Amino acid sequence: QVQLVESGGGVVQPGRSLRVSCAASGFNFSSHGMHWVRQAPGKGLEWVAVIWYDGRDTFYADSVKGRFTISRDNSKNTLYLQMNSLRVEDTGVYYCARGLSRTSYYGMDVWGQGTTVIVS
Amino acid sequence: QSVLTQPPSASGTPGQRVTISCSGGSSDIATNTVNWYQQLPGTAPKLLMYNNNQRPSGVPDRFSGSKSGTSASLAIGGLLSEDEADYYCAAWDDSLNTYVFGTGTNVAVL
Numbered sequence: 496q497v498q499l500v501e502s503g504g505g506v507v508q509p510g511r512s513l514r515v516s517c518a519a520s521g522f523n524f525s526s527h528g529m530h531w532v533r534q535a536p537g538k539g540l541e542w543v544a545v546i547w548y549d550g551r552d553t554f555y556a557d558s559v560k561g562r563f564t565i566s567r568d569n570s571k572n573t574l575y576l577q578m579n580s581l582r583v584e585d586t587g588v589y590y591c592a593r594g595l596s597r598t599s600y601y602g603m604d605v606w607g608q609g610t611t612v613i614v615s
Numbered sequence: 616q617s618v619l620t621q622p623p624s625a626s627g628t629p630g631q632r633v634t635i636s637c638s639g640g641s642s643d644i645a646t647n648t649v650n651w652y653q654q655l656p657g658t659a660p661k662l663l664m665y666n667n668n669q670r671p672s673g674v675p676d677r678f679s680g681s682k683s684g685t686s687a688s689l690a691i692g693g694l695l696s697e698d699e700a701d702y703y704c705a706a707w708d709d710s711l712n713t714y715v716f717g718t719g720t721n722v723a724v725l
Contacts (some may be wrong), residue, residue, distance in 0.1 A: 540705075542714040595665060601650075605662075
């Protein structure tokens with residue numbers, strides 16, 4: 496079955512870096528754009544970044560632009576989010592999600608269970 | 616970063632119909648498709664509606680979506696206790712080149 500499993504979350508000090516990963520299975524990973532979405536404790540959903548199916552295009556939320564980098568390895572069916580210069584306000588659950596298309600325009604359908612990042 | 620505006624809460628008794636609105640602008644809802652996501656307490660979000668009014672496999676037909684101009688709405692007919700959740704609309708924003716979520720609506724079944 497289609498599955499996304501995030502890993503790599505943890506507690507990190509402000510200003511430090513962390514990389515979270517998302518392992519995909521059960522579908523043709525290289526045919527889908529992939530997103531990261533986060534949710535601060537008790538808050539709503541905030542879109543973070545998207546990468547096209549071939550990695551050629553990426554887009555970011557203003558709140559993370561210049562600090563976070565989304566990437567993918569289609570040979571390993573894995574999505575990454577490199578987070579640098581972390582801030583307290585980056586604390587939350589980070590979800591990876593499969594795009595509904597090869598690009599970025601149509602949102603996402605399948606979500607992982609999330610990995611928790613605490614910046615403190 | 617722009618967001619789509621939703622009422623913070625909605626409620627109804629079992630069997631009632633509840634409608635949630637989602638207000639956007641000319642660069643998001645007006646020009647791109649709207650999705651709706653359901654988030655049950657303590658769980659990851661789930662796609663509830665895509666392409667404005669299409670239900671993924673397994674979503675009951677009690678749920679329906681519509682879009683007109685810069686607004687969209689989600690209707691839940693025949694409300695059940697299991698529908699208690701947070702609901703988010705979302706769309707791509709062409710001017711910002713970002714995906715934007717609504718502010719979220721918590722639905723309570725009284």
